[in-house]
Amino acid sequence: MSLPTLHYFDIKGRGEGTRLLLAYADVEFVDNRFEFAAYPAEVRAKTMFGQVPHYSDGEVELSQSVAIEMYLAKKYGLYGSTPLDEAMIMSYIMSTHDLFIGFFFAKNGGAEALAKFYNETVPRLVSSWEKALIANGGSHIYGKTMTWADLGLFGTIDYLFSIGEQKMFEGSPACLEFHRQMSEVPTISKYLKTRKVTTR
Numbered sequence: 742m743s744l745p746t747l748h749y750f751d752i753k754g755r756g757e758g759t760r761l762l763l764a765y766a767d768v769e770f771v772d773n774r775f776e777f778a779a780y781p782a783e784v785r786a787k788t789m790f791g792q793v794p795h796y797s798d799g800e801v802e803l804s805q806s807v808a809i810e811m812y813l814a815k816k817y818g819l820y821g822s823t824p825l826d827e828a829m830i831m832s833y834i835m836s837t838h839d840l841f842i843g844f845f846f847a848k849n850g851g852a853e854a855l856a857k858f859y860n861e862t863v864p865r866l867v868s869s870w871e872k873a874l875i876a877n878g879g880s881h882i883y884g885k886t887m888t889w890a891d892l893g894l895f896g897t898i899d900y901l902f903s904i905g906e907q908k909m910f911e912g913s914p915a916c917l918e919f920h921r922q923m924s925e926v927p928t929i930s931k932y933l934k935t936r937k938v939t940t941r
């Protein structure tokens with residue numbers, strides 16, 4: 742079996758969730774990054790739908806970011822232990838996708854769409870995460886141990902910070918404290934210090 746490899750563009754985008762899962766689990770992996778203009782034909786040929794991220798480990802070939810993350814979350818014990826745990830964790834993961842997708846459409850949808858995103862979507866999602874963190878003791882968004890939901894939420898906050906969107910979390914101390922604590926988890930801290938710096 743070869744080293745786990747993530748094939749993706751040189752951005753956080755849809756690939757950082759997988760990188761964070763592997764980093765948290767302390768799995769050595771190849772972070773195969775390339776420019777948009779230099780998407781290697783041999784990587785495209787491996788993908789299931791022509792797009793990246795794509796994950797390979799010599800035994801498994803898998804495309805679609807959420808499927809890759811779900812596979813790794815299960816493999817490394819980060820997907821709870823009951824059907825309800827899995828559904829709750831997925832629910833938090835999808836809420837982070839709602840923010841990303843909302844942001845993407847708002848940025849391309851003009852001033853009114855952007856204002857609606859900042860005034861409605863952001864407070865609705867951030868206040869839900871804030872309440873869930875407070876109700877659950879602050880260290881985990883769901884359950885009492887680290888899960889994919891924590892890594893997904895951390896990755897989302899981390900990404901928004903890296904593009905200068907700290908303002909979204911003003912007035913949400915539990916989210917800020919969660920981000921701080923997660924950044925100090927040893928394997929995550931090690932990854933954050935050594936990862937390639939990207940602006941998106």
Ligand SMILES: N[C@@H](CCC(=O)N[C@@H](CS)C(=O)NCC(=O)O)C(=O)O
Nearest residue numbers: 754755791792793794804805806807
């Ligand atoms: N639903 C897919 C979407 C993948 C996707 O949109 N990939 C883009 C980059 S973020 C891509 O490969 N674009 C290059 C292309 O389509 O040729 C996922 O989450 O993995």
